[in-house]
Amino acid sequence: xxxxxxxxxxGTEHAVSIExxxxxxxxxxxxxxxxxxxxxxxxxxxxxxxxxxxxxWFDHTGSISADERQMLAMTPEAEPTSxxxxxxxxxxxxxGMTVRLPEFQx
Amino acid sequence: xxxxxxxxxxxxxxVPMHWQIRGVEALLKLKKHTIGERPVPTFVxxxxxxxxxxxxxxxxxxxxxLFRQNQWQAYFKRLRDEAPVHYQKNSPFGPxxxxxxxxxxxxxDKNHELFSAEPIIFLGDRPEGLALETFIAMDPPKHDVxxxxxxxxxxPQNLKQMEALIRQRAAEVLDSLPLDQPFDWVQKVxxxxxxxxxxxLLDFPYDKRHLLTYWSDLIGGMPETTGGExxxxxxxxxxAKDMCRHFAALWYDKKARQDAGERPGFxxxxxxxxxxxxxxxxxxxxxxxxxxxxxxVGGNDTTRNSMTGGxxxxxxxxxxxxxxxxxxxxxxxxxxxxxxxxxxxxxxxRVATQDVELGGQTIKKGDKVLMWYVSGNRDERKIxxxxxxxxxxxxxxxHLSFGFGxxxxxxxxxxxxxxRILWEELLKRFDTIxxxxxxxxxxxxxxxxxxRMMVKLSAKAGGPLDAS
Numbered sequence: 001x002x003x004x005x006x007x008x009x010x011g012t013e014h015a016v017s018i019e020x021x022x023x024x025x026x027x028x029x030x031x032x033x034x035x036x037x038x039x040x041x042x043x044x045x046x047x048x049x050x051x052x053x054x055x056x057w058f059d060h061t062g063s064i065s066a067d068e069r070q071m072l073a074m075t076p077e078a079e080p081t082s083x084x085x086x087x088x089x090x091x092x093x094x095x096g097m098t099v100r101l102p103e104f105q106x
Numbered sequence: 107x108x109x110x111x112x113x114x115x116x117x118x119x120x121v122p123m124h125w126q127i128r129g130v131e132a133l134l135k136l137k138k139h140t141i142g143e144r145p146v147p148t149f150v151x152x153x154x155x156x157x158x159x160x161x162x163x164x165x166x167x168x169x170x171x172l173f174r175q176n177q178w179q180a181y182f183k184r185l186r187d188e189a190p191v192h193y194q195k196n197s198p199f200g201p202x203x204x205x206x207x208x209x210x211x212x213x214x215d216k217n218h219e220l221f222s223a224e225p226i227i228f229l230g231d232r233p234e235g236l237a238l239e240t241f242i243a244m245d246p247p248k249h250d251v252x253x254x255x256x257x258x259x260x261x262p263q264n265l266k267q268m269e270a271l272i273r274q275r276a277a278e279v280l281d282s283l284p285l286d287q288p289f290d291w292v293q294k295v296x297x298x299x300x301x302x303x304x305x306x307l308l309d310f311p312y313d314k315r316h317l318l319t320y321w322s323d324l325i326g327g328m329p330e331t332t333g334g335e336x337x338x339x340x341x342x343x344x345x346a347k348d349m350c351r352h353f354a355a356l357w358y359d360k361k362a363r364q365d366a367g368e369r370p371g372f373x374x375x376x377x378x379x380x381x382x383x384x385x386x387x388x389x390x391x392x393x394x395x396x397x398x399x400x401x402x403v404g405g406n407d408t409t410r411n412s413m414t415g416g417x418x419x420x421x422x423x424x425x426x427x428x429x430x431x432x433x434x435x436x437x438x439x440x441x442x443x444x445x446x447x448x449x450x451x452x453x454x455x456r457v458a459t460q461d462v463e464l465g466g467q468t469i470k471k472g473d474k475v476l477m478w479y480v481s482g483n484r485d486e487r488k489i490x491x492x493x494x495x496x497x498x499x500x501x502x503x504x505h506l507s508f509g510f511g512x513x514x515x516x517x518x519x520x521x522x523x524x525x526r527i528l529w530e531e532l533l534k535r536f537d538t539i540x541x542x543x544x545x546x547x548x549x550x551x552x553x554x555x556x557x558r559m560m561v562k563l564s565a566k567a568g569g570p571l572d573a574s
Contacts, residue, residue: 039503045216045510048503067216070512073250076261104262106519 002095006033006051009103018090024099025049025086035101042086047071048105049085050078057097061088077102124347124354146233146330146337147198149549157181162189167204167478168197168229170333173452173554174547179493182206182481191465198333199230202455202474203467206481208488208506210465214456214477215510218245221456221475223513228331228552229455229476233339236346238396242404242513249512255384256397259307259374260520267372268306272524275302276531283563285571288542291561295528296413303524304405308398309373310356321349322406325399332552350391353398357388374401408450409521411555413528414545415448416440418559419495421541426497434533440497441525446505447495452480452554454509479506480554537566 002018006028016031028036028049037048044067053061058081064072068087072078085099149170154177157165165181172178185192185206195201205211214221226232226243241252258264279298283289297319304322305315324345327334336342353375360375370376378384378397387394420427430436453476462469469475483506484492496502508515515521532539545559565571 037503039505039508040212040510041501041504043212043216043510045212046508046514070246070250074253074257074512074514076258076263104519106262 002092004090004094004096005098006036007098007100008033008035009101018092018094020091022090023086024051024088024090025084027090028085033101035105036085037105038086040086044068044071044084044087047075047084050075050102050105051083051085051099052079052102053081053083053088054098054100055081057094057099058083060094060097075102075106077104077106124350147230147333148337149198149329149333151549157184162192163194165189165192166194166197167476168194168199168202168333168551170549170551172551174549176547178452178480178554179484182478182484186481186485186487191467191469193467197229199330200474202229202476203469204476204478204481205464206478206485207465208482208485211477211479211482211506212510213464214475215454215506215513218512220459220462222459223249223454223456226331227454229453229474230328230331230333233328233330233342236342237392238399239392240396240400242400246512251383252393252397253516255381256374256377256401257516258377259372259401260517262519264372265520265523269523269527271306272303273527273531275299275306276524276527280531280535281571285563285565288560288562291417291541291559292410292414292545292556293558296410296556299413299524299528300406300410303409303520304402307374307401307405307520308356309360309371309375310352314352317348317352318402319406319410321345321399322402326403326407326553327548327550332550334548334550334553346395349398350395353395354388357394374398404515405517405520407553407555408515408517409524411450411548411553412444412448412521412525414556414559415450416444416525416529417539417561418541418545418556419444419447420539423495426495427539430497430529431533434530436497437526437529437533438522439499439502440529441522442502442505443495443497443499444525445507445521446483446489446502448554449480449483449505449507450554451507452552453478454513477506477509479509482506533566535566535569535571536563537569538562538564540564 003015004018006014014033016027023042025036025038025042029038039048040046061083068084071084072082151171154171154175157180167181172181185204190207190210192204205214222245223243224245241249276299279295283294301315301319304318305312310318324336324342327336329337357375361379364370370380378387456475458469458471458473458475460471486492508518540562542560542562546557548555548557
């Protein structure tokens with residue numbers, strides 16, 4: 001089973017199976033992963049599905065739009081491999097990827 | 107930058123800010139006697155007509171009595187159903203568009219290149235002589251730089267440090283409330299708690315904290331911007347001078363202490379002084395005062411009216427209050443529901459930067475556009491039973507009250523925390539929270555709030571205030 005693992009800030013891991021075509025945000029919500037608020041429901045307009053992608057997976061997550069870059073710039077917890085989970089499309093090629101959740105969503 | 111702003115900012119290096127304001131005031135008086143003032147609309151309360159009696163083009167949701175008389179729901183429902191992108195060409199504030207459906211509002215809010223936030227987010231233009239500059243009303247890239255400089259003050263990490271202090275101050279206020287006799291919740295709880303919070307964030311002298319809420323009421327309540335009640339220009343200029351004096355003193359005091367080796371605090375002014383982009387902000391008075399005004403208005407009317415609105419909503423929905431008492435873990439979800447249900451700031455304004463098609467209408471370049479969050483939050487197309495107050499509502503966080511996109515509310519986490527703490531502390535102490543009579547509502551098309559609401563409390567058996 002292809003899966004992606006979300007790691008909460010306290011280290012708790014949640015492996016969820018990949019539904020191709022869904023966003024990482026939807027996968028997290030559907031599997032009740034805590035720590036993803038997704039206030040705007042996937043519009044790239046609130047920044048509350050912030051995740052930090054494991055560096056070696058970062059290049060596999062697709063390109064970052066100007067909108068996403070701007071929303072990420074608004075959180076003080078952003079790191080070089082930060083992404084918004086609603087902007088990453090899940091696919092079988094992401095099997096085994098890990099992403100960390102920040103301590104807080106802003 | 108206008109010549110006027112340039113002159114103010116340049117002279118700020120040598121002239122104290124409150125002298126400058128005195129200068130502007132004198133100039134305006136001179137202008138009044140020579141070429142005349144820009145006219146300021148006056149608003150006299152009359153009964154708001156039944157919306158069904160009006161033709162679509164007669165509907166004017168800028169009427170500042172729509173909220174005061176609690177008639178807004180029918181007005182916005184009619185617009186959502188019949189004219190979701192609606193043009194009013196003859197309002198006292200000039201022509202403007204109203205966007206009232208949830209999805210359309212998200213579209214406008216997200217597309218900041220099509221819809222500029224400059225120069226101000228109120229419907230009416232800024233009063234002459236007080237053209238403050240604030241990042242909520244700036245476009246990128248300037249917006250991004252200025253917001254970044256101050257957003258640390260309400261970052262979750264900072265809030266974690268402040269939580270115990272906020273809880274202690276909330277407890278002090280609640281422990282001093284009268285039991286079993288009506289009192290004004292707005293004055294004694296909502297204003298008091300938000301005032302204390304603002305004083306903490308700004309490290310403003312605690313015994314003068316009432317000044318912060320007073321200034322905020324004036325800034326948000328001018329007739330030419332929001333249809334508010336504070337039209338006395340002399341009072342406004344006196345307050346502006348006073349505000350400049352206080353904040354300049356605070357700035358220089360902090361600077362001197364830091365220069366003497368003291369560690370900077372976590373308050374807003376210390377953060378500004380320690381960011382390269384804002385360390386000389388005092389030399390740009392319109393921005394300095396503008397950003398402080400933004401923070402005090404942003405932290406005042408919003409939380410204050412959600413503190414009052416939550417009590418009112420639970421009073422009208424006793425089944426929800428029973429559910430809450432049985433399951434206090436619902437508080438965080440209820441806080442989002444309160445913020446949706448109340449929507450303390452009714453809209454934000456934008457200006458189209460080019461012709462834009464929306465909802466079958468053409469919004470022309472330069473037209474004013476209001477995103478009515480208060481309406482989108484009640485849009486049946488997006489939200490199930492939108493007029494109902496449901497503390498365990500699914501997707502309660504998906505409301506518009508904080509806005510979306512680059513101008514999304516910076517203090518959202520602080521607001522949620524303040525409301526969560528308030529309700530946690532209320533449930534510990536009180537068994538009933540009864541609203542007595544009808545609340546009085548604020549005159550404004552922007553602030554959806556309360557000026558007075560009488561409440562009667564009874565102590566919870568076995569709680570800290572139980573005298574038996």
